Amino acid sequence: MSADHHDHDHDHDHDDHAAIEEGGPPTEFELLERAIRELLIEKEVFSADDLRRQVDRTDSVSPADGAKVVARAWTDPAFKTQLLADPKTAIESLGYDVGPAPNLVVLENTSTLHHVVVCTLCSCYPRVLLGPPPDWYKSKEYRGRVVVDPRGVLHEFGTELSDQVEIKVVDSTADMRYLVLPPRPAGSENLSEQALAALVTRDCMVGVTFPDRPAQ
Amino acid sequence: MTYAFQVGQTVRVKGGDPPGHIRTPAYLRGKLGLVESLQGEFRNPEELAYGKDGRPLRPLYLVRFRQTDIWSGYQGPATDTLSADIYEHWLDAEE
Known part of the structure; x- marks a missing residue:
């Protein structure tokens, strides 16, 4: 954090706009899912948009x-x-x-x-x-x-x-x-x-x- | 579609504990049940799980069990039941 950000009267670090971050390294299953997903998209079994659409549809029910x-x-x-x-x-x-x-x-x-x-x-x-x-x-x-x-x-x-x-x-x-x-x-x-x-x-x-x- | 077993027939789930992706729950293996309905034919999940095509299709049955036949210490009334979908190759006819 830059010094000029500290222009108010308390001194702890804070950030109201922190990104949502996953904690820790990916699990084996996450790596496996990512590898299979990327392969299927690369081989044109389905597109990234097809996948997004299906996730959207499933989550919308x-x-x-x-x-x-x-x-x-x-x-x-x-x-x-x-x-x-x-x-x-x-x-x-x-x-x-x-x-x-x-x-x-x-x-x-x-x-x-x-x-x-x-x-x-x-x-x-x-x-x-x-x-x-x-x-x-x-x-x-x-x-x-x-x-x-x-x-x-x-x-x-x-x-x-x-x-x-x-x-x-x-x-x-x-x-x-x-x-x-x-x-x-x-x-x-x-x-x-x-x-x-x-x-x-x-x-x-x-x-x-x-x-x-x-x-x- | 040909089914080896008919609705109302008494069947016994095969026993054993083979390796692989098995969709016959362990707690029902060796248990006596009644065919409740014929569910259709589906690709075999034991083959599908390993990248094969799962053919030939396997008939699937909804089989009903008495809870007291599954668990020797079942606490509820003797009329309580449990049903599960079992593939034909996991069932034997029981005389």
């Missing part, structure tokens, strides 16, 4: 997209039937571009059957409708424990289910991605589709909780 699909299923029985039978066609009819995303499967939660989704092998997730997964979904803690003790894990999320409800854990081990269609909350009969969508949180579409209840 949010749970609000999934919520709109759920709200439509709650208000339109024909759409719900199609969503369960042929999710790709159903969500494309709402204007979503599924692109090359893996096959989507929609699991309906009811008063007697409660699905909860995990990927024990990595972090497979219905990104096409929910965007990137939350950190807890990727944690070894969640991945390791929800398959062994789903009721205990749901309890920690504040979700209590009676023994009369079958809990079905779905482990996304291969080419399918699973989205939970949660039950429509009681007291929501008179809400608009838009108001319904506001009750649908990310977590209820993974199956660790229920949709929010409508305000009284």
Whole structure:
């Protein structure tokens, strides 16, 4: 820092416009990613702009997209039937571009059957409708424990289910991605589709909780 | 598309611990399950992981297990289940 910058009355170093910098040297995985990316671009498998576009597209999806699909299923029985039978066609009819995303499967939660989704092998997730997964979904803690003790894990999320409800854990081990269609909350009969969508949180579409209840 | 197993059929996941990129979770190996649905045919991830083309395509099944069949000490009700996608070459018919 130049001396003439020190024209005010305290003497510590400060810089309000510091760049965001990664700490430490790149990890092995970062080096590997960079090497493969540069090779693929150099060999014209895809362009840097293709990559940027795909990252932009992936990051732009949010749970609000999934919520709109759920709200439509709650208000339109024909759409719900199609969503369960042929999710790709159903969500494309709402204007979503599924692109090359893996096959989507929609699991309906009811008063007697409660699905909860995990990927024990990595972090497979219905990104096409929910965007990137939350950190807890990727944690070894969640991945390791929800398959062994789903009721205990749901309890920690504040979700209590009676023994009369079958809990079905779905482990996304291969080419399918699973989205939970949660039950429509009681007291929501008179809400608009838009108001319904506001009750649908990310977590209820993974199956660790229920949709929010409508305000009284 | 030809499937060796049908919906409702009892199958057992193969055991063993071969090296490589395996997408059959270790905790399900050797376990008894029921074919719940036929998921389609996909390129074999065990080959894809090593730069091969993954062909021939492998049929994929959603297989349902009773939690009490997976974990001897399962605490929840006997009706609780777990389902996972398993490729055909990891399944055997169970009489």
